[in-house]
Amino acid sequence: MTKSVLIEKVTEKVEGLTKKQVETIVNTIFDGMKDALARGEKIEIRGFGNFRIKQRNAKMARNPRTGEKVEVPAKKVLHFKLGKPFHDSLNAETVEK
Amino acid sequence: MTKADIVNYVFEKVGLPRNEAQNIVEIVFDSVKQTLIAGESIKISGFGTFNVRKKNSRIGRNPKTKEEVEITPRRVITFKASDQLKEVIEKI
Numbered sequence: 775m776t777k778s779v780l781i782e783k784v785t786e787k788v789e790g791l792t793k794k795q796v797e798t799i800v801n802t803i804f805d806g807m808k809d810a811l812a813r814g815e816k817i818e819i820r821g822f823g824n825f826r827i828k829q830r831n832a833k834m835a836r837n838p839r840t841g842e843k844v845e846v847p848a849k850k851v852l853h854f855k856l857g858k859p860f861h862d863s864l865n866a867e868t869v870e871k
Numbered sequence: 872m873t874k875a876d877i878v879n880y881v882f883e884k885v886g887l888p889r890n891e892a893q894n895i896v897e898i899v900f901d902s903v904k905q906t907l908i909a910g911e912s913i914k915i916s917g918f919g920t921f922n923v924r925k926k927n928s929r930i931g932r933n934p935k936t937k938e939e940v941e942i943t944p945r946r947v948i949t950f951k952a953s954d955q956l957k958e959v960i961e962k963i
Contacts, residue, residue, distance in 0.1 A: 775906050777914070780913065787898050787902070788895055796895070799885055802881050806880040806881070811960060816872070819874050822904060850961060
């Protein structure tokens with residue numbers, strides 16, 4: 775599913791808002807989240823999950839093709855942790871393999 | 872940032888009444904959740920992609936007691952940040 779399909783779904787569920795208005799709101803939500811992360815903040819959405827920035831230290835690695843040692847610089851990565859209620863509803867029914 | 876801050880942000884930026892902003896923020900996250908529960912992945916362009924992954928049962932060990940336990944088969948959500956978001960985070 776893409777953002778545009780999400781916007782359609784949300785429009786069906788709310789009363790009195792046009793698709794255009796919902797689009798603005800959905801974009802505002804994700805832009806706001808992005809801005810918060812850009813400030814280094816973490817995001818906690820109850821019942822959904824948390825977004826947190828983790829620091830990865832610099833490390834030595836090898837180019838698997840040449841066997842050459844290269845230094846991978848330190849970097850920041852975004853980590854998403856699934857909320858417990860979400861995990862539970864995701865696994866409520868028997869999972870078929 | 873919490874859900875209440877997101878509601879506030881929508882209230883300020885869009886000018887939607889607070890209770891309506893609250894309602895729609897709930898609906899947005901709930902819709903994302905329902906999509907993933909249905910087993911479908913969801914891509915928010917400019918933000919990232921949420922995927923559902925199935926994990927098979929495996930043997931784990933309680934690190935404290937060293938006791939072996941079966942980890943049941945389960946579904947998990949993975950999130951991959953978009954290139955745009957990764958760039959923003961790198962700049963912090």
